[in-house]
Amino acid sequence: MTDNGAxxxxxxxxxxxxxxxYRVGRYATRAEAERVAERLDTRGNQRLYVVEKVDRAAT
Structure with a gap:
């Protein structure tokens, strides 16, 4: 959750x-996070950026 409650x-x-x-960013939707990861990932088949969902119980 962010300071504004989102x-x-x-x-x-x-x-x-x-x-x-290293956490790069947090996003509201998986699609948004995937777009960011794809844009950042410039090494081709060696994926450096992954998308994961936060476990609500852990936050």
Whole structure:
């Protein structure tokens, strides 16, 4: 949840070559998160950006 109360359950995460993961952003819909991940992912078949849904119980 953001400061304005909006629910943003979809994350775009970048994973580097060492397996470290970094949250890039949160989005309201999966489609929006996928578009961002595709735009950021420029390495072709080696996907660096993934989309995951946040578990509401964990937030």
């Amino acid at each position: 629910v943003l359950p979809w994350l775009v995460i970048r994973q580097d070559e060492g397996g470290n993961r």
